Amino acid sequence: MARYKDYNYDQMKMIPVSFERQILPGSFEYSLAYLIDNELDLSAFDQYYCNDENGRPAYDPRVLLKIIILAYSKGITSSRRIERLCRENIIFMALSADLQPDHSTLADFVSRSPEAVADLFSQIVLMCDQLGLIGKEMFAIDGCKLPSNASKEWSGTHTELKKKRQKIDRAVRRMLQRHCEQDSAEQSPGIQRHDEAEQIKKLRAVSRKIKRFLDTEPERTGVSGREVKSNITDNESAKIKTSHGVIQGYTGVAAVDSKNQVVIYAEAFWQGQEHGLLKPVIEGIRDTFNDSKSKSTLKKTKITADSGYHNREMLEYLEAEGVDAYIADTGFRSRDPRFKDHKEPRERNRRKDKERFTRSEFIIDRKKRTCRCPAGHALWLKAKRARIGHHLFMQFQAYEKDCNNCGLRKRCLRNEQQHTPRQINVALDITQEQKAGVIERMKRKIDSPEGRHIYSQRLGTVEPVFGHITDAVGIKRFSLRSKRKVDGQWKLMMMLHNILKIHRYGWEWA
Structure with a gap:
């Protein structure tokens, strides 16, 4: 017959716990505690407390900040879960000196002080600069679209x-x-x-x-001046298209240094389109380093961004500011000889144009200036050099008698009831003013061997930061509402990323 050890619940065991000895040197919580207690100025949080003469003492912002950043490092943003950790987890008990703040205190601390968090973020960036973690050779700028604490079902004009x-x-x-x-x-x-x-x-x-x-x-208007969808729950959030569908959220933009992937500037925006977001990021970088010794940072550092930030207004702004930027356009990859065998993806939502004859199916001879349609009919030369916008085209048009009696009319014209015959535009060149314009200058710059080499570093610089926060750490959404609060939470996430960089590479004991 089997025998088992006796057990008895009616007994007591006293376990002495030293909170100070729970924070072991070399651990992340040790680096976090040392950083907050000895290196950061948290006086910006004092403005939120008015208990100098009356009222009970408040929780020290240092303690709350340690708890919240440690919880964020484990992918936990819920204030109720953080409260439970302070009661049950020995590391959180030690880091909080067993004060056990409740969930409302933790939630209020994060949501009401985004300006103080922004000040701390700047201090962390300057500390990374002092520790030699920022190379200032290239800054990569990109955005990460995350859902917010609002439902897209409550959106609409x-x-x-x-x-x-x-x-x-x-x-x-x-x-x-x-x-x-x-x-x-x-x-x-x-x-x-x-x-x-x-x-x-x-x-x-x-x-x-x-x-x-x-x-x-x-009514809410977008960048173009037209009305966009409002949201009853959080009217500052926006419907944003992502690779996983449409979300109701914000775009968190970050500028990342290429040396150690330190985030030097971060800001959350309510819009999904990134066309106008480059200017505030550049100005934010300048403000971050304004009080440091390296005031001319942007004069020496290269800036890279993808095609979402490419537009004439931004390129003109960068040239006026003297910023050495490398901004890709939508046709950058198609001009790259390394992708000459790359197959274009199949176009989606093609309806009436699905079976329509394309220009490649017409037999065109540029030297002889002749064109023949798929049915074998010759088209007449309408214009040798026609200007459409900043582009020059050679134009051919079919004869009405050929189009009216053609059996392939349905596949050739946009509409079977169309009265005008088919016209073909053959691209020749762009105008001289366009060649001398800012867009063409950027194309020539980024298509050069040096430009391709510099731009190729962008993907490996900024994308791992977003992957680290969303997948490795596990924060996949914002838990607050309004741009002001979400911006503070986004800076808190990026500040966590930078503190982990200091812990791993900045100090000798790490």
Whole structure:
């Protein structure tokens, strides 16, 4: 017969715990505690406390900051989970000196002080610079799109939200009408009517919520000046297209140094399009290093960014500021000889043009200036050099008699009922003013061997930072609302990334 050891729950074991000895040298929590206690100035948090003469003492911002950054390093952003860790996890108990702050204290500390967090982020960047972790040879700029604490189901233009409210009100009226008919017929109310009463209560609350939003919030306009979708929950967030679908969130932009992937500037924006985001990032980098010895950082450092930041206004701004930038355009890869055998992806959502004859199916001889359509008919030369925008084309057009009687008319014209015959534009060149323009200068610069070499470092510099935060650390969304608070949380994430760099490479004991 099997024998087992005796056990008894009616006993006590006293375990002495020294909180100071739990923070072991060489660990991340040791580096975090030393950094916050000895290197950072947290006086910016004092403005949020007014208990000099009355009121009970507040939790020290140093303690709260240690707890929150350590929790973020483990991918935990929920204040309730952090509160539980302070009660159950010995490392969090030691780091917080067993103060055990509640979840509302932790949540308020993160959400109400984004300006103080931004000041700490700048201090961390300058410390990385002093420790030699920033090379200042190349800064790569890119954005990471993350969902926010808002549902995209509550998004829409003011017209769409009005229609949604009217639809909800109609549904409520139908249910109330049905209840009135049941009362007239003296039918006993059943379970279904009780459920509908609860549903009516919820729908009316939703209708009032939409009405309050429409009465208090103006129509939201985008960069182009046209109206964009608002969001009732967080009106500063935006619907953003990503590779995983459409999300309701923010774009977190970061500028990363190429030496050790230290984030030198970070800011969250409400828009998904990145066309106008380069200028505030450049100015933010300049402000970060403004008080340091390296005031001419941007004069010596190369800036790289992908095609999302490429537009004439930004390129003109960079030239005016004297910034050595390498910004790719949408056709950069197609001009790269290394991708000459690269197959273009199949176009999506092609409807009527799916079976339409393309220009490559026409037989064109540029020297003889002749063109023949797939049906074998010759096209006449409409223009030797026609200008469309900044581009020059050789234009051919079919004869009306050939197009009207052609059996391939359906596959050649955009519309079978089209009266004008098919026209073909053959690209020849661009205008002289375009060749001398800022866009062509950037194309020549980035297509040079040196430009391709510099731009090729961008991907391996900035993308691992986003991968580290979202996959290695595990933070995949923002937990706050409004741009001000989300910006503070984004800087807190990037500050965690930089502190990990200091822990691994900046100090001797790491």
